[in-house]
Amino acid sequence: MGLERMIEAVGLTKRYGDKTAVDNLSFQVRPGSVTGFLGPNGSGKSTTMRMILGLDNPTAGQVTIGGYPYRKLPNAPRQVGALLDAKAVHGGRHARNHLLCLAQLSGIPARRVDEVLGVVGLQDVARKRSKGFSLGMGQRLGIAAALLGDPQVLLFDEPVNGLDPEGILWVRNLMKGLAAEGRTVFVSSHLMSEMALTADHLIVIGRGQLLADMSVQAFIAANSAGFARVRTPDTEPQQREKLTAALTEAGGHVMSEPDGALRVTGLPLPHISDLAHGADVRLWELSPHQASLEEAYMRMTQGAVDYRSSTDQKAGLQQPLPPGALPPPPVPGQGQPGWYAPPPPQQGGQPYPMPPGTMPQGPVPPGQPGLPQGGPPAGPYAAPAAPAAPGGAAANPYAQPAAQAPAAPAAPAPTESDSEDHR
Amino acid sequence: MSTPQPPQHAAAPTWQTPPGHAYTSPIPVKKTNLGHAIASEWTKIKSVRSTMWTLGIFLLLVVGIGFLVAVNTSDTEYGDVPYTIPAFFGLILGQICLITLGVLVIASEYGTGMIRTTFTASPQRHRVLAAKFIVFFAVAFSFSVLAITLVGLITQSLHGGESSVSWGGTVFKGGLYVSLLGVLSLAVGAMLRHSAGAIATMLAVVLVPAILPAFLMLSATLRSIGNTMQEYAAPNALAYLFGIDSDNNTGNPQLLFLVGVTAAAVAGAFLLLDRRDV
Numbered sequence: 001m002g003l004e005r006m007i008e009a010v011g012l013t014k015r016y017g018d019k020t021a022v023d024n025l026s027f028q029v030r031p032g033s034v035t036g037f038l039g040p041n042g043s044g045k046s047t048t049m050r051m052i053l054g055l056d057n058p059t060a061g062q063v064t065i066g067g068y069p070y071r072k073l074p075n076a077p078r079q080v081g082a083l084l085d086a087k088a089v090h091g092g093r094h095a096r097n098h099l100l101c102l103a104q105l106s107g108i109p110a111r112r113v114d115e116v117l118g119v120v121g122l123q124d125v126a127r128k129r130s131k132g133f134s135l136g137m138g139q140r141l142g143i144a145a146a147l148l149g150d151p152q153v154l155l156f157d158e159p160v161n162g163l164d165p166e167g168i169l170w171v172r173n174l175m176k177g178l179a180a181e182g183r184t185v186f187v188s189s190h191l192m193s194e195m196a197l198t199a200d201h202l203i204v205i206g207r208g209q210l211l212a213d214m215s216v217q218a219f220i221a222a223n224s225a226g227f228a229r230v231r232t233p234d235t236e237p238q239q240r241e242k243l244t245a246a247l248t249e250a251g252g253h254v255m256s257e258p259d260g261a262l263r264v265t266g267l268p269l270p271h272i273s274d275l276a277h278g279a280d281v282r283l284w285e286l287s288p289h290q291a292s293l294e295e296a297y298m299r300m301t302q303g304a305v306d307y308r309s310s311t312d313q314k315a316g317l318q319q320p321l322p323p324g325a326l327p328p329p330p331v332p333g334q335g336q337p338g339w340y341a342p343p344p345p346q347q348g349g350q351p352y353p354m355p356p357g358t359m360p361q362g363p364v365p366p367g368q369p370g371l372p373q374g375g376p377p378a379g380p381y382a383a384p385a386a387p388a389a390p391g392g393a394a395a396n397p398y399a400q401p402a403a404q405a406p407a408a409p410a411a412p413a414p415t416e417s418d419s420e421d422h423r
Numbered sequence: 424m425s426t427p428q429p430p431q432h433a434a435a436p437t438w439q440t441p442p443g444h445a446y447t448s449p450i451p452v453k454k455t456n457l458g459h460a461i462a463s464e465w466t467k468i469k470s471v472r473s474t475m476w477t478l479g480i481f482l483l484l485v486v487g488i489g490f491l492v493a494v495n496t497s498d499t500e501y502g503d504v505p506y507t508i509p510a511f512f513g514l515i516l517g518q519i520c521l522i523t524l525g526v527l528v529i530a531s532e533y534g535t536g537m538i539r540t541t542f543t544a545s546p547q548r549h550r551v552l553a554a555k556f557i558v559f560f561a562v563a564f565s566f567s568v569l570a571i572t573l574v575g576l577i578t579q580s581l582h583g584g585e586s587s588v589s590w591g592g593t594v595f596k597g598g599l600y601v602s603l604l605g606v607l608s609l610a611v612g613a614m615l616r617h618s619a620g621a622i623a624t625m626l627a628v629v630l631v632p633a634i635l636p637a638f639l640m641l642s643a644t645l646r647s648i649g650n651t652m653q654e655y656a657a658p659n660a661l662a663y664l665f666g667i668d669s670d671n672n673t674g675n676p677q678l679l680f681l682v683g684v685t686a687a688a689v690a691g692a693f694l695l696l697d698r699r700d701v
Contacts, residue, residue, distance in 0.1 A: 084540075
């Protein structure tokens with residue numbers, strides 16, 4: 001049993017006065033793989049980590065490691081290693097003494113200190129005070145402290161912060177190696193590209209609540225779809241207008257990219273080609289674009305972001321635009337609703353959770369992001385399904401409401417004849 | 424609310440571990456005890472510069488001022504007082520060094536965030552705090568005994584033969600008094616978790632009872648309070664312990680009073696430690 005779920009949270013809740021940082025969170029982390037822990041700033045990731053480590057007492061619920069609450073573990077650092085905050089060291093102490101005092105606390109021999117200093121590559125600065133360490137060196141020292149007890153469970157909070165590319169690669173391989181040895185690795189990060197490469201499984205939270213708990217592939221499949229990038233000759237802008245009109249008329253959803261390319265969702269690639277041909281528009285590019293973890297994550301969490309930036313208007317600083325001048329083109333994604341591709345059609349229209357049985361079993365083959373089994377045989381660029389039924393929409397409180405996406409195509413769900421025509 | 428429960432079987436194929444093979448470390452797991460925590464705290468206290476600064480200045484103040492007083496006094500003045508009495512003047516200032524070190528031992532961990540690393544490495548928080556008290560008290564007591572003894576030896580060598588008062592007791596009690604002030608500071612630091620706040624609080628604890636009575640004496644009704652306060656103020660307590668007024672007051676009530684206050688503060692520190700988040 002302990003093998004199946006090394007870390008287990010049940011109904012974990014933490015309130016600070018009126019603010020609920022973590023709300024009834026239940027999840028399990030299993031050994032032998034890297035589990036990514038994602039969520040926007042202030043979503044409760046660090047609070048959850050601190051509760052796992054017994055630093056904060058939960059308001060309700062509990063979290064155990066190998067069946068024990070952390071503070072009941074007989075020799076905690078030998079079972080659990082943690083990097084919470086690389087700056088959580090006394091800067092006046094040199095690196096070796098910092099690790100030595102932690103080693104002595106759990107009866108770890110002093111030679112192990114030199115071992116882990118070698119593992120993280122800090123042996124040359126072992127006698128330097130950690131005050132002078134760069135952010136990356138601090139991260140390495142924190143990782144050394146986590147590895148000190150040769151533990152079975154490892155928790156890392158933002159381990160690649162401040163590391164150089166070589167260091168990032170090293171952390172990635174380290175975490176994969178630790179997991180391959182059968183250890184439980186639970187790691188939070190904001191770097192989606194890094195998570196996509198490192199993690200096997202994802203736990204996503206927003207505003208303290210569980211949003212997703214699934215494999216990386218399933219997560220991408222369930223939360224986004226690809227789009228097609230179409231480029232018309234730069235020399236003939238009117239062709240671009242013409243194609244945009246034709247695509248929109250056919251039910252596609254067209255957005256402009258800053259370099260003049262068009263981002264089309266809701267139409268399969270062959271149909272786009274046919275439409276362009278029909279409108280007598282030449283194409284310079286027609287390429288499928290696979291959704292990334294970042295896009296899937298953005299789509300899932302966009303309703304759960306606590307700290308959202310507003311556009312810097314610079315009112316009062318700005319000169320009025322000279323007549324005829326155009327305002328600068330928008331930065332990708334800013335102020336364009338629906339920039340991230342909508343999720344693929346799903347039964348019931350629920351972005352998450354899906355009823356059991358509709359999940360793709362096992363890794364999804366590339367190019368087939370999360371087609372619900374038994375659904376219409378739509379391509380990856382098929383039009384999104386009609387807005388969710390009111391009952392289904394309530395399932396995910398942070399799913400983007402249909403009304404917030406005015407740019408979403410008014411296209412009806414593809415009819416039988418439609419999908420047969422273009423296939 | 425119902426937390427979305429994902430279908431667990433969907434993720435199953437991605438787990439790479441052969442079932443039943445979790446990692447086990449080749450290093451034997453020992454059961455830890457207070458001795459481990461004391462070794463760790465000993466490493467901590469000797470590996471930071473604030474320890475060297477505060478204890479160095481403590482020695483300099485007590486021995487230096489003690490030496491100057493000893494040089495500037497005559498043999499006849501030691502007729503009925505112990506030879507350690509010049510150390511009293513240095514301790515009035517030197518106690519501030521021990522107060523600072525006591526606060527820093529714990530509050531610097533809160534200030535830097537090190538406390539989270541410490542409590543992750545040893546979730547038995549009581550054990551860590553107990554080790555801090557033990558190690559700090561041992562260090563503070565050793566240094567104050569050393570400093571007072573040095574002053575006593577210097578004075579005896581300069582003014583030998585005059586005094587018939589044995590001074591062993593003053594070394595022990597004087598050292599104990601200032602070390603307990605340091606322990607009290609550590610307890611206050613553990614409760615306030617803030618270096619500057621705790622040091623300021625401790626300075627108030629030491630200085631206010633020495634200054635406030637001057638104002639309380641102005642009012643007839645508050646005079647008795649002022650008298651008691653003055654009697655138990657830290658500088659006066661030290662003076663009694665060094666036999667300045669040996670006929671009327673040995674300083675023992677003041678020492679016992681400080682033991683009581685320190686015990687209460689230590690108990691408070693332990694009580695709060697478990698309840699609060701770090």
